[in-house]
Amino acid sequence: MTKRVLSVLCGIVAFSSAFAQTKNLIGVASFKSSGRTEYVTAIQDVVYDATLKVRGFSLLEKDKLNQVRAGVGQEGQDASALAQAQSLGAQYIVTGNVLKANVETKPSDLPLGITNTTTAELLFDIAIVDVSSGEEVATTRFNAAGKGKHAFDDAMKELTPGIDKFIRENLKNPVSIAQVEEKNAAGEAIRVLIVAGSLAGLKEHDEFRVYEITDLTVDGKKMHRKRTLGKIAVAKVEDENFSVCLVKEGGAAIAKKVEANAKIKCEIITE
Template sequence: MIRRMLSVFISIAVSTAAFGQSKTVIGIAPFRSGASQNSNNVVSVQETVADVFSRNKRLTLIEKDKMAQVKADSLQTTETVDPQLLEQAKATGAQYVITGNVARAAVEIKQTNIPVIGVTTANVAEISFTMSVIDVARAEVVATSTFIGNGRGKIAFEDALKDLKPQIERFIKDNFKVTVSIAEIEEKNSNGGAAKVLIVAGSLLGVKELDEFRVYELTELTVDGKKMTRKKTLGKIAVAKVEDENFSVCTVQEGGIEIAKKVEEKAKIKCEMITE
């Protein structure tokens, strides 16, 4: 179960280079916990998180040894980020830092009264931890969720760890969306609108046919003295053909005229994946 701790919807971009794609660089800081928690169990929780992140084609994990320098006493789970953590994270090259606070990671022997059989004992495991994403460049906590895993039987703790994995996968999908650029307009329709576009995203990022993207224009606004980024939706596209590791041809489903206009104006346009 995931309990959303922040009501902030974010889209953490998977960046692209001019002639290829670069993956978002993630660092997982040492998870912290109360003194009553078994340290080996806490490490197992962190390793489970790292395993799920490492399996995502769109992300690159910094080596565990490098992240060890991010001291546990500097970790934050609130919206205010410790400057020391930011300096440590920048030194590792991380774009985003994952922090974790393990409230419970334990196995207990509990009695259960089963009809006919009577009283029996079983291993019962419970894991509860909070995980946050820190945007290093913005110096902000941009997402936080609480995860709970349960297990029972001979391998109760291992089952509780398995129970966490789909929750972590969903967290990644919700908060690390693929965001790419349009390389060029491949084809126009009779009205002058974009009919097909070439995007800088291919098999390297796990893009596949029929994947859909929302196309939007990025503009900078200053509101009450604070700079803000506005995402104005222009239309929608769908992958028709994955050409190679770096490029895919997409059919324009909505907003062809607006998309063509903004591309020709060299506006700042991005495409965010809306299907997984």
């Protein structure tokens, strides 16, 4: 899979702007494949279900996703489609390339005679693309084999936990600290207000890693570095958009960086 994968979103321009939401949107693009449609669709449905479990996001509707084409492995990207996807609130697009989805029934020699045996062989790639940059956030390959009456289903059951884990760990919705609500006598932040609330599915005791983003240029390439400052936990979900958090670690660093208007973000670490 290449680092530039998005000629993905040509069909997204047909979406109504009224579909945009306050929540960030995820799209699961139609997977590339030359295999049988029912198997490719089943693989894509498992990926779609995995994205449904990620808090803080909404999914573009399945019927409208039929207009999205993957284009994984192609060079170049459609800048206007990316801009349109951004305007609709889409933050990530999940793409896939099914390299193998074979289910075969063949005669097998057994001690009691010849019988038919069904086997399944699966091999596919999944990538998560950041709409704002058009670059892959993460990519991985899955493969499994199954045997017997439910060969395909058994192979997919084996892969499902890994797919869930990959999606959960790589689909992140960074949120900002609006302000330091309270400091102790030493000037350390002990309560902060973050820009995320019930709309993001937050609950009391949800924990976030707080980090500072700095831009570096390495070998001529611009890169983002995330340096951890501390940890916070939700004490009260105020409304759809805001929550008050208690600072569990790094109060001094968080206060200093917020007051300096540094680029600070919070990333949920509670599953």
